[in-house]
Amino acid sequence: MEMHVSLVPGLLELKNPVLSAAGTFGSGLEYLPYGDITQLGGIITNGLTLRPCMGSPMPRIAETPSGLLTSVGTQNDGAEHFIREVLPQLPWQDVPIIPNLNANFVDDFSELAGMLAAEEGVAALEVNLSCHNDNRSGQRFNQNPVTAARAVSAVKKAAKDKPVIAKLSPQIMDIVEVARSVEAAGADVISCIGKVQGLAVDVRERRAMLGNITGGLSGPAVKPLALRCVWQISRAVDIPVIGVGGIRCAVDVLEYLLVGAHAVAVGSASFSDPETIFRIVRDLPAVCEEYGIDDLSEFRSSLKV
Numbered sequence: 108m109e110m111h112v113s114l115v116p117g118l119l120e121l122k123n124p125v126l127s128a129a130g131t132f133g134s135g136l137e138y139l140p141y142g143d144i145t146q147l148g149g150i151i152t153n154g155l156t157l158r159p160c161m162g163s164p165m166p167r168i169a170e171t172p173s174g175l176l177t178s179v180g181t182q183n184d185g186a187e188h189f190i191r192e193v194l195p196q197l198p199w200q201d202v203p204i205i206p207n208l209n210a211n212f213v214d215d216f217s218e219l220a221g222m223l224a225a226e227e228g229v230a231a232l233e234v235n236l237s238c239h240n241d242n243r244s245g246q247r248f249n250q251n252p253v254t255a256a257r258a259v260s261a262v263k264k265a266a267k268d269k270p271v272i273a274k275l276s277p278q279i280m281d282i283v284e285v286a287r288s289v290e291a292a293g294a295d296v297i298s299c300i301g302k303v304q305g306l307a308v309d310v311r312e313r314r315a316m317l318g319n320i321t322g323g324l325s326g327p328a329v330k331p332l333a334l335r336c337v338w339q340i341s342r343a344v345d346i347p348v349i350g351v352g353g354i355r356c357a358v359d360v361l362e363y364l365l366v367g368a369h370a371v372a373v374g375s376a377s378f379s380d381p382e383t384i385f386r387i388v389r390d391l392p393a394v395c396e397e398y399g400i401d402d403l404s405e406f407r408s409s410l411k412v
C-alpha cells in the first residue's frame with residue numbers, strides 16, 4: 108500500500124506519515140541502535156537555540172497517570188554545534204531532517220532560521236511557538252495570533268525556499284485563530300500539539316516533583332485534546348497538519364488521519380520503548396488493511412459528523 112505523503116509538494120516529501128516529535132528522539136542518531144531511521148517519514152530534532160542552553164534544574168521528569176510531566180528547558184549545544192557536528196552524521200539524503208527552533212525573541216528566530224536553512228541537509232524548519240516571547244511577561248508566541256504570526260513570518264523570510272512548520276500549543280482560548288494567523292504569515296504546515304503545562308506534587312515531601320516546579324504534560328493523557336485541535340484546525344486552514352500527542356501504535360496514527368492530519372509525530376512513547384516509532388512504521392500498512400483502508404488520502408478527514 109502507498110504510504111508516501113507529499114507534505115509540501117516537491118519540497119517536503121515523506122516516505123510515510125510517521126515522523127519523530129521534537130525533544131523526544133534526540134537528533135535521530137541516539138536511536139540508531141533501535142531501528143533504521145531512514146525508514147521514518149521524517150526526523151524532527153531536539154529543540155535548538157541560537158546559543159548553547161543549560162536547561163532546567165533536575166529532576167526533569169515525573170510520571171503521571173497516562174502521561175509524563177517534563178521540563179527539560181531546551182537543553183542543547185546550540186545551532187552551530189548541530190550544523191558542524193550532528194547534521195553531517197545524519198542520513199539527510201535518505202530522510203528529511205527538520206530542526207526544531209526555539210527562541211525568546213523574533214530576531215533570534217530569524218537568525219536561527221537563516222543559519223539552519225542554509226544547510227543542504229535541512230529539509231524544513233519547525234518553529235516551536237510555545238516558547239516565551241520578547242515581552243518578558245511569560246507569554247508564549249502562540250498565546251496571541253499577532254506574536255505567533257510575527258515569529259512565523261520572520262522564520263519564513265529567513266528560511267528562503269525551505270518549508271516552515273508552525274508548532275502550536277493548545278493553551279489558548281482559540282487555537283483555530285492562531286492557526287489561521289500563522290497560515291496567513293506563510294507557514295507551510297502546522298503541527299500540534301506541544302506539551303500542556305502541569306504540576307505534579309509529592310505530599311509526603313511537600314515538594315513539586317520537578318526542579319522547575321511546573322512542566323509539560325505529554326503522552327496518552329493529551330491525545331483527546333490533540334485530536335480535537337487537529338480536527339478543528341484541519342477544517343479551518345488549507346495547509347497540512349501534523350498531529351502530535353499520545354501516539355503509541357499504528358491505530359493511533361489512523362485516529363489522527365481520520366480527523367484530518369496529513370502526518371503524525373511520535374513523542375514521549377519513544378522514551379518508554381525506543382522501538383515504538385519503528386514498530387508503528389512497520390505495522391501501518393497491515394493495520395490499514397485490517398481497517399479496510401486502501402488509500403490514505405481518501406481516508407484522511409473521513410470522520411463522520
Ligand SMILES: Cc1cc2nc3c(=O)[nH]c(=O)nc-3n(C[C@H](O)[C@H](O)[C@H](O)COP(=O)(O)O)c2cc1C
Nearest residue numbers: 128129130154177235300301325326352353374375
Ligand atoms: C522531554 C520532552 C522534550 C520536548 N522538547 C520539545 C522541544 O524542544 N520543542 C518542541 O516543539 N516540542 C518539544 N516537546 C513536545 C513534543 O514534541 C510533543 O509535542 C509532545 O510531547 C506531545 O507528544 P507526545 O504525547 O507523543 O509526547 C518535548 C516533549 C518532551 C516529552
